[in-house]
Amino acid sequence: MNFTRWSARLPGTQRRAARDDHSAVPAARAEYAQDETASGPPQDGPDAPTTRPPAPALEDLSARDILGQLPALVALLHGPEHRVAYVNDAYAAAFGPRPSGVPAAEAMPELTELSLLPLMDQVLRSGTPRTVKSRKVAGGSSYTVTCTPVRHGKDQGQGQEGGVLVYAADVTDHAEAAERLRTSERRHRETAVTLQRSLLPQELEQPDDLRIAATYQPGGTDAAVGGDWYDVITLGAGRTALVIGDVMGRGVRAAAVMGQLRTAVRAYARLDLPPHEVLQLLDGLAAEIDASQIATCAYAVHDPNEGRLVYSSAGHLPILVRDEDGTVHRAEGPTGPPLGTGGWTHTSGTIALPPGSTAVLYTDGLVERRSEDIDEGVAALERALSGAKGAPQVVCDRLMRSLNITAEHDDDVAVLVVQHPARTGPVAELFHNASLDLLGGIEAAPRARAFATGVLTSWRFPVELCDLGVLAAGELVANSLQHGTPPMRLGLRRTDRRLIIEVTDGDDHLPRRRRAEPADEAGRGISIVATIATSWGSRRTPGGGKAVWCEFALPR
Secondary structure (H helix, E strand, O other): OOHHHEEEOOOOOOOOOOOOOOOHHHHHHHHHHHHHHHOOOOOOOOOOOOOOOOOOOHHHOOHHHHHHOOOOEEEEEEOOOOEEEEEOHHHHHHHOOOOOOOEHHHHOHHHHHOOOHHHHHHHHHHOOOEEEEEEEOOOOOEEEEEEEEEEEOOOOOOOOOOEEEEEEEEOHHHHHHHHHHHHHHHHHHHHHHHHHHHHOOOOOOOOOOOEEEEEEEOOOOOOOOOEEEEEEEEEEOOEEEEEEEEEOOOOHHHHHHHHHHHHHHHHHHHOOOOHHHHHHHHHHHHHHHOOOOOEEEEEEEEEOOOOEEEEEEEOOOOOEEEOOOOOEEEOOOOEEOOEOOOOOOOOOEEEEOOOOEEEEEEOHHHOOEOOEOHHHHHHHHHHHHHOOOOOHHHHHHHHHHHOOOOOOOOOOEEEEEEEEOOOOHHHHHHOEEEEEEEOOOOOHHHHHHHHHHHHHHHOOOOHHHHHHHHHHHHHHHHHHHHHOOOOEEEEEEEOOOEEEEEEEEOOOOOOOOOOOOOOOOOOOHHHHHHHHOOEEEEEEOOOOOEEEEEEEEOOO
């Protein structure tokens, strides 16, 4: 192969029509010789100047010598069939010698493995170099390959037959290091996702009066997992706490902080405090856990006797409620700063949740987009919710689809859907309420027991359950008469799963279960209730006062 007939044409360069005037070369050589003669004969000894052999002139080097000494793999292919014209020593060492004149599709299977043949066709047609990175062959080596068009040295007009110079650099070490890094990042992400999922509720609590579903989706494979979480906490007496939050940041650390906050919320919820007091406690704890981690949170409590949500928000997005007719309301109550910032007194707001309505709590990953304002995302969620019907899980899935949440979404998403079903027919007969105002005096306890006996009998409970219910009602009323202040009220409520007895009064001192001595004449009421009931508890009520309650599970 005569390499003087080929030349590589790179973009932005012009091939010279002819070499520079060769007459300048002899002149330069003659001047160099005169300088050498003028300097005198070479000196001997240690002080003699070091003589360096002259560098070879460019025209003295052949293309074959240059390409043959390159550590990179070089192949020259000719014509539309890409016939083999030349492969250098490095190429032959990597893939073996290749016969000249044979099409590359037959003689060079490695080009097929690297998917270079279609690329070479493009390069030959367009005259534009193309590069592909980190292509792997069957032996395990990886190469970055550049295909450069070449033209005949004497005739480079359009339409003339040319070829392609293939230059492949071995990047196996770099590719293996990149793969190790990707594997490490993938394992790190899988660890964070596993940790986060293990810290989320494995199964949501399902209150008697609500139907609840939730969805969590981590960000796409290129996004580290975040700290989104949700929870449903049964408070007793039919009341339910709904929680959703988002820890700023990503990775295992964010998931760990999320787990600590979720555990703390459950502990604070057991105190049955108002939502703003729960967030106030959580705010201080968040700063202690990690001052650099800021989290948002919305905490809401549903009371079936009130038909509304009482909520408080620490920098979180507003709760949305869809009425039965499709009208969507946005919680407009006050929103405090995120958890961990400190120096703020949180407050509570309310939003109606009547029968037939649906509430949605969500994190910013559902509505936030880089190209638009977050209010536009919330408005899009409102539009999607207005037409979302069906079971809570169906609503969850529909909202995710409507907001274009896919597996490649760049942020994690948590959605909590809460429905207050409108019950009719036989199902409605399983839910009843009855109450009695107590005026005090010695007649209050007998009146309460008589009232409870009549109501429980009308609800067709078994005799044993009626007796236990009347006993518990009498003890709670007696405790309120002795330690509480007016106004007093006895409430009875049944659901499809339990009987709830609750007594409220105007004193805010919460009762404690204590062990009465044998000689004590009082102090056994709460112990008796705790012994016969499935569960019991107490809480302070808004505006002062308290409520003491107990529950009995209904026989299946």
